[in-house]
Amino acid sequence: MLVTEQERLRDDIASWAQDIGSDRSALIPILQEIQGKYGHISDFAMQIVADKLGIHPVEVYSVVSFYSFLEFKPAGRFVIRLCRTIACDMLGKDKVATQLENDLGIEFGETTPDGKFTLEWANCMGMCDQGPALLVNDRVFTRVTPDKVTQILEACRKAFGIYALGSIGEGHL
């Protein structure tokens, strides 16, 4: 990691700690901010956070390793999480999964070589009545079909950011 990047991370964490607080209870909100801005929480970031909050780095690592939505390894720019629980399963999540795997050329738990997509399983996200459901970063897509997978991925490939996905319109919240 470049020093300038470390400095930026340090400054960011300092300002979040100022806004959110600098005791143990501020840990998860700060980690979410880091995750949101940097896409992952590096070991360096964990140690800075620990220092700021007066706790031990291993405690931060413990928390990061507990939550699926906090990553300590860099993930793809678009993290696609497909719901694997029973309602989505009955509504055809397998077809969607196969389509995702074929389209991206990776399996679940992997990241594409260009670093654009990461494919992961998720457990229930409360969209049981509109399954199969998947998440692209923090945007939900419901009633996903293999066709729609192609559309979503196409939009992602063209997009510079998650906001370009708005063009798909229907289905997101």
Place this chain on the structure above:
Amino acid sequence: MSDINQLDDKTRAPVSQRPHRIEAGGEGIGANITVTIDGQDVKVPMGTTILEAAEKIGIRIPTLCHHKDLCVAGVCRICSVQVDGMRTLQAACAYPISQPMKIHTHTKKVRQARRHILDLMLSNHYGECYTCGRNGNCELQSLAQEYGVDFFRFGKMEEPIFEIDRSSHSVIRDMNKCIMCRRCVRTCIDLQEVGCLEAIGRGDETEIGTFMDKPLADVICINCGQCINRCPTGALRANDPTDDVWRAIDDPKKHVVIQTAPAPRAAIGECFGLEPGVPMTFEMNTALRMAGFDKVFDTNFTADLTIIEEGTELLLRLKQALVDKKGPVFLPQFTSCSPGWIKYIEHFYPDMLDNLSSAKSPQQMFGAVIKTYYAQLHNIDPKDIVTVALMPCSAKKFECNRPEMMDSGFKDVDYGLTTRELAKMLKEAGIDLPRMAKSDFDDPFGTATGSGVIFGATGGVMEAALRTVIELVVGIKVENLFDHANIMPVRGFEGIKYVELTIPDVGPVPDILKGLFDSWDFLKGVTVKVAVVHGTGNAKKVLDNIKAGGKFAECHFIEFMACPGGCLGGGGQPIPTTPEIRAARAKAIYAEDEAYEIRKSHENPAVLELYTKFLTEGPCGHKSHKLLHTHYTPRGKYIA
């Protein structure tokens, strides 16, 4: 004093210091509650746990994750009990009594649940008891026996899942044997404030791990071994060099010398079925010779040497501060005997390393003296000498492997042996320690003093240093100031102790220090402020206080010990450890001090002889700097 001893985070206070308890006889409504346990009534203060209430009337409830030094966890559920009117079983260690209730500790439901929990733990526990270091002293094993586990109901592990982490010189982690009780986590984070171990992952994938799952040698472990002492199984153990020691003993060309520290002798009896607090000093000497060691020396000799060197260093720093008034003066001076504490400060407060006394620990001083002075005296080639150190400590294993500890031209101390490992060696040699005849230590370091012995307890180094410094400076017998030379204010198990002593008058400079000081006038009327700290959790509070310019910044001398209770609670001592056991060991150590004829370091004739024959430039002279002093490595707490 009380303010700094207070815990900041009350939710993680040790069981004995739990804050929400209302003391018996309190005025609050319902302050005392009567509960019925297995038909017996017991009246307890509100907030007492079911476990404590049961203990009070002699009813045993099995525990695994519960430990008296640590906060409540309630994770293993082995202490489940049935409470009338409640649908589910309750964890006795974590259930605070708040209303009258009827509790049953061994109904069918409870027994089945406990057996079930054990079966599940065993299904996840890889390792044969025969090959385990904790065979015979394992809490899981004894519970399995108690609850009649006679087959593996849920199967057993056929292959290990985890690689054994042997990276550290001191602590070996075998997570295949871990039962997730999190005692080590609570020890490392709450008790010692080191923060090396935590639960990593979620659900059935949880494991106890280090930061980014790095090997223990690459993280900020201080090697104190407190986690070993509290591990209920063999998942954590010390790095055992007994095979190497036997090899050296069996080699006729090698001259194997053992030095024994004061704390192990107060505790080793526990490994042979004795009550805690029965000293085995002189029996152990016979036993060690029988086991094949060529010479048995007392580490107290270099403990006395440490006091002279460290005391002189302190007086020099005081002189620099009060008379010369030039250059930076690093006060308070910190003791440097505890290798766990040294590694702690190297990691967490590297900017304060200058405050550490440069004197080596007694173990390393002895190693250097044996391979130089002793080798010369007896005409033995130092390369044929193997020095073994019997220590209550796992960090000593790391210390003797430090690259800078080669001042004699050889590895000063070859092997660090813990109390537990020596007990194992003696058993292997068929020696029943308590039945041994008594015998003395070998010359030329045979004579020890009471000051050396008390190094084993928290406050001991301070007491020894004060006895010497007072006599050397004030010129009157310390017995005139303190009854029997027992400096009571620095004794006891309070986490942080603070004492002030005023030097009323000064005497002449004694011969041994004539080269360094002209007179003691600069110390006249000075109030010497000292503190005694044990456990690195307490050390953190004091160091933060010093950084903030608080009361402890004005201290002159502070004793730090990494382990709670000092060396007698060290990571190499017999398992288990509780506050009561540590108190019993301390009693044995202070009793031994009283029994010595010479009780002050500077009166040790062997030490004085060393200064006249070998270290001729006196304390803190050139030669002693080369052999008896060291330097420290700023490590920092960032893990790359």
